[in-house]
Amino acid sequence: MSHSFVSDIFNVQKGERLKTSLLFLWFFLFICVYYILRPIRRGLVLEGLGNDNMPFVYMGTALVTGVVVWIYSKFAHLPRKPLISSIYGIFMVNLLLWWQAFQFESNVTSGLFWVWLDVFSIMGVTLFWMYANDIFDSSAAKRLFGIIAGGGGLGAVLGSTITATLVKLLGTTNMLLVAAGLIGVTLGIFLYMESVFARTGAIDNKKKKKEEYDKKSFAQIFAHIGANKFLLFLTLVVCFERMTPDFIQFLYHEVLTGMAKGSAGIAAIDAQFEQWRGICEFGIEMFIVAYVIKRFGSGFSLASSGVAICGSLIAFAILANPLIVIAVFHADEAIRHSWFKAAKELTYTVTNRQVLYMIKPVIEMFCYRFSRGIAGVAIYLVNTVFGWGINGIMVTGGLCAAAWAIFAWKLNDEFRRLEVKAQIEKAFTEVPDTMPQAQAQKADDKETREVGSV
Numbered sequence: 001m002s003h004s005f006v007s008d009i010f011n012v013q014k015g016e017r018l019k020t021s022l023l024f025l026w027f028f029l030f031i032c033v034y035y036i037l038r039p040i041r042r043g044l045v046l047e048g049l050g051n052d053n054m055p056f057v058y059m060g061t062a063l064v065t066g067v068v069v070w071i072y073s074k075f076a077h078l079p080r081k082p083l084i085s086s087i088y089g090i091f092m093v094n095l096l097l098w099w100q101a102f103q104f105e106s107n108v109t110s111g112l113f114w115v116w117l118d119v120f121s122i123m124g125v126t127l128f129w130m131y132a133n134d135i136f137d138s139s140a141a142k143r144l145f146g147i148i149a150g151g152g153g154l155g156a157v158l159g160s161t162i163t164a165t166l167v168k169l170l171g172t173t174n175m176l177l178v179a180a181g182l183i184g185v186t187l188g189i190f191l192y193m194e195s196v197f198a199r200t201g202a203i204d205n206k207k208k209k210k211e212e213y214d215k216k217s218f219a220q221i222f223a224h225i226g227a228n229k230f231l232l233f234l235t236l237v238v239c240f241e242r243m244t245p246d247f248i249q250f251l252y253h254e255v256l257t258g259m260a261k262g263s264a265g266i267a268a269i270d271a272q273f274e275q276w277r278g279i280c281e282f283g284i285e286m287f288i289v290a291y292v293i294k295r296f297g298s299g300f301s302l303a304s305s306g307v308a309i310c311g312s313l314i315a316f317a318i319l320a321n322p323l324i325v326i327a328v329f330h331a332d333e334a335i336r337h338s339w340f341k342a343a344k345e346l347t348y349t350v351t352n353r354q355v356l357y358m359i360k361p362v363i364e365m366f367c368y369r370f371s372r373g374i375a376g377v378a379i380y381l382v383n384t385v386f387g388w389g390i391n392g393i394m395v396t397g398g399l400c401a402a403a404w405a406i407f408a409w410k411l412n413d414e415f416r417r418l419e420v421k422a423q424i425e426k427a428f429t430e431v432p433d434t435m436p437q438a439q440a441q442k443a444d445d446k447e448t449r450e451v452g453s454v
Helices: 003-009 017-048 051-075 080-104 107-135 138-170 175-200 218-227 229-259 263-287 289-319 322-350 353-385 389-429 437-453
Strands: none
Touching: 017 051, 017 107, 017 138, 017 175, 017 229, 017 263, 051 080, 051 107, 051 218, 051 229, 051 353, 080 107, 080 175, 107 138, 107 322, 107 353, 138 175, 138 263, 138 289, 138 322, 218 229, 218 353, 229 263, 229 289, 229 322, 229 353, 229 389, 263 289, 263 322, 289 322, 289 389, 322 353, 322 389, 353 389
């Protein structure tokens, strides 16, 4: 292994180590919670509602997420400490309430829990990456986001292992108490970071230090997205990133229900698959992500999962082997959680804090989950109304995957353009003493206008 390859993997500079370690731990614990709950959710819903009713669950997710994001938008202008800590505190209380609700389990409760976990996961992860984008610039992000994302891979291993090991012993419901305790620990990590780094000044390494910014209505946010090519392509990538895997997941559920019976049985076998994939994810995130982004670029990283899904669906259409469905489902998850996720979060580093805290949640939560609702409608129409079955699901999923890859390359072009502009302007603003005062002020004003327009 060459020195260059090693430096690509572990290039954490002095002053970044504690922040990187704490973010790694935060992400590790949150994803651990999600992977404790995800197999449980799948077992409860597939046993109770059945796979044919999943499109209605997806539609419910879209509606509930829309309401949640609308509520969030009313508080998004708050400083990040009360904003993020309040939401994570609500998560912990919610888990305790769900534990109580499942003492009187019903099919409706299982469906509502699926919807809640969708909102929980996307909001928790979005808040985490908003924070990471806020404290690292694009140069640091290229080196560190792969390492930080490795916490998610390790968390997936531990979470799925906990569920696979304990679900039959403790029961599905009592696993919620374990999850609630771990969310409390993640909240403590965030508050510790805010306390330590805010006191030393190391938490705010960007030029724009104000916590406040102009409020925007939903209509203004969508108008802003539509008028900006970078944000438009980013939104389209996020939408197809969510829609495409839901078609694969429908096929995956069909395979799972043929392999196991009962909620605990389905949860156990799914957790075992998650466990092995989590091990692979951790290795990819820790040792490969930074290398892939540096050597192959962000365009490849953003588009590769869509291309892989297209190829796998063609293979499944030819061979009709259910192992292909299992492989493509987990391969897509591994890619999306590793270099795709790191590359997508990297693109946000050329934006400002208004985009991070006001517009990003609309893209990553509302648009992301609304796209799941669209996928639910499409699955219902293709599978039930038109009666095209598995073949129709495969064709629709393949078209979505192709669109994902195309928009990913367009997004990368816009990101590279903005990144070069930001680097040029930064070079001028970092040497104001070598320029006349008026010229330095002009460069500062230009930077503010360009970033604000994103």
